Amino acid sequence: MPKNSKVTQREHSTEHVTESVADLLALEEPVDYKQSVLNVAGEAGGKQKAAEEELDTEDRPAWNSKLQYILAQIGFSVGLGNIWRFPYLCQKNGGGAYLVPYLVLLIIIGIPLFFLELAVGQRIRRGSIGVWHYVCPRLGGIGFSSCIVCLFVGLYYNVIIGWSIFYFFKSFQYPLPWMVEAECEKSSATTYFWYREALDISNSISESGGLNWKMTLCLLVAWSIVGMAVVKGIQSSGKVMYFSSLFPYVVLACFLVRGLLLRGAVDGILHMFTPKLDKMLDPQVWREAATQVFFALGLGFGGVIAFSSYNKQDNNCHFDAALVSFINFFTSVLATLVVFAVLGFKANIMNEKCVVENAEKILRYLNTNVLSRDLIPPHVNFSHLTTKDYSEMYRVIMTVKEDQFPALGLDPCLLEDELDKSVQGTGLAFIAFTEAMTHFPASPFWSVMFFLMLINLGLGSMIGTMAGITTPIIDTFKVPKEMFTVGCCVFAFFVGLLFVQRSGNYFVTMFDDYSATLPLTVIVILENIAVAWIYGTKKFMQELTEMLGFRPYRFYFYMWKFVSPLCMAVLTTASIIQLGVTPPGYSAWIKEEAAERYLYFPNWAMALLITLIVVATLPIPVVFVLRHFHLLSDGSNTLSVSYKKGRMMKDMSNLEENDETRFILSKVPSEAPSPMPTHRSYLGPGSTSPLENSTNPNGRYGSGYLLASTPESEL
Secondary structure: OOOOOOHHOOOOOOOEEEEEEHHOOOOOOOOOOOOOOOOOOOOOHHHHHHHHHHHHHHHHHOOOOHHHHHHHHHHHOOOHHHHHHHHHHHHHHHHHHHHHHHHHHHHHHHHHHHHHHHHHHHHHOOOOOHHHHOOOOHHHHHHHHHHHHHHHHHHHHHHHHHHHHHHHHOOOOOOOOOHHHOOOOOOHHHHHHHHHHOOOOOOOOOOOOOHHHHHHHHHHHHHHHHHHOOOOOOOHHHHHHHHHOOHHHHHHHHHHHHHHOOOOOHHHHHHHOOOHHHHHHHHHHHHHHHHHHHHHOOHHHHHHHHHOOOOOOOOOOOHHHHHHHHHHHHHHHHHHHHOOOOHHHHHHHEEEEEEHHHHHHHHHHHOOOOOOOHHOOOOHHHHHHOHHHHHHHHHHHHHHHOOOOOHHHHOOOHHHHHOOOOOOOHHHHHHHHHHHHOOOOHHHHHHHHHHHHHHHHHHHHHHHHHHHHHHHHHHOOOOOOOHHHHHHHHHHHHHHHHEOOOHHHHHHHHHHHHHOHHHHHHHHHHHHHHHHHHHHHHHHEEEEEEEHOOOHHHHHHHHHHHHHHHHHHHHHHHHHHHHHOOOEEEEEEEEEOOOEEEEEEHHHHHHHHHHHHHHHOOOOHHHHHHHHHOOOOOOEEEEEEEEEEOEEEEEEEEEHHHHHHHHOOOOOOOOOOOOOOOOOOOOOOOOOOOOOOOOOOOOOOOOOEEEOOOHHHOO
């Protein structure tokens, strides 16, 4: 045999060699089937299965422990949105009343679809591209769309981590820099610091203003941290999760205890749990609750699938789904308690400040005889004026001076008004909560803890987001892990410079509020349809039974088959209508007015927004059309063999008809079926593969090979 033949290479090298089946059968000496994963008919099923599982374990990394995996899923699902978006939605949408639609949608959409993603990832043991190619090749574009959405989210999400890093380092000083008086008294000191010092923001999205060098450096630090955490895959990110997933709970517990001891904390918590029942019937509330469920659990991103693909197939992912969902909801409620306790404290301080300022106005009116002293109740003492005394004075003056009252410029100074002031997203963390912490004793300590918590929450979510990009690409295209991961981080940093311009915050709003929401909804509904209606719910439930060792509740069957798709279809329709009825916009900070103003996106920004949505969803119809008209192979007619020192694995190459004929080696069916189909994916509830149409129990040619089938080889 020639010394440079591939067979000779196999004998003297540990490198993988791949060649056609024809070449292999023409040149290769007989294989010791007892020692090879490629088993030619007749070996006991138990040994075949053991060899297959051994190979699968060798080729794919695995979590060091169940705890590490659970912490990874918690770190991905519990993110910055739990700290500021969920409390904001509670405040905006009726307090405790908002919990009703959120819980309902969590049960009928969130948990079933979270379980579905965990199950398909664990069953198929590949990233989102390989998973959805296996489930339905024509909908294989779902995996590519998930990767694009992860990229969009990762671009702006790491910018928020960069903001947190900036505030973290600024917290190591006393007094805190945002405690100083602003040069403009029209806004608070924290508001001024956020917009003018941290962001140095422009007046609109059309005014670029150049790069903010401070935030550029912070973004570089953020991507460096993320890159180091994910460069080795789960071997590196899994260890990071022990700290990044647990530390936020330590901080939240400390803030909860500290918050409950603050004056006015009970007012804030009672305000949060007092339900406004009319909000429960508002369709907009239900739409926002559903969107929050998607983002909270990380549905559609591919990170859930990627993490679960590193599990053993007998892992109880049903328990994992319930556990992670409960912890996620518990974290949201815990964060809301902390936020409202602190905001209740802040509201009391602001209310007292309002009383003092308006009492000074009343004294001036009394001294200038604009108001008569007869209007002041005799028990009122201006030196120790309470909010109750001020409210009584306010009502008397408003009643007696009804015609002249508007000209007096007095405010009612109601605590409820302060508590009702909604602060959304970043404003809640970097303005409202930051301002409240300035009134804490040892405020720098609490500031350091708070922003370190935000960094870790963001890091956990970014690790999952990066896994949603790298895992499917590495599985599918076999690119070097470290090189590709570093390349992704470098590329994302340079593209992310868009968000550290002076107008960058407005682009963050565009990406966060609009570019990802609609594509994610489409992705999740197609995932549900692919499994429930194309692959088949009964078939999927049977495979889950074999994988888990018990049959999941029938509840999931009906949710996957009917309820979840219907609810998501309504949600998708509502989202499209909402975009059409209410033009997208953003809150701009007007420097001259020292105030926010809501502006609509200009035409070029709308074009960019539409392009982002189209780009994120385009792979789905493109792959469908290409595979429907057979312009793109679905892997059903391709097969080759790659091997390493006597151990054989199935891979992809063209298989000609003559090669197939030579592949006829046995008629004895394998007793241990491969976890993946030999030729192609299951195409629907009523479909069968070409092998299954044959009367021969082992397929058209009666091949008795046990192939170490891996999903990426089907791509």
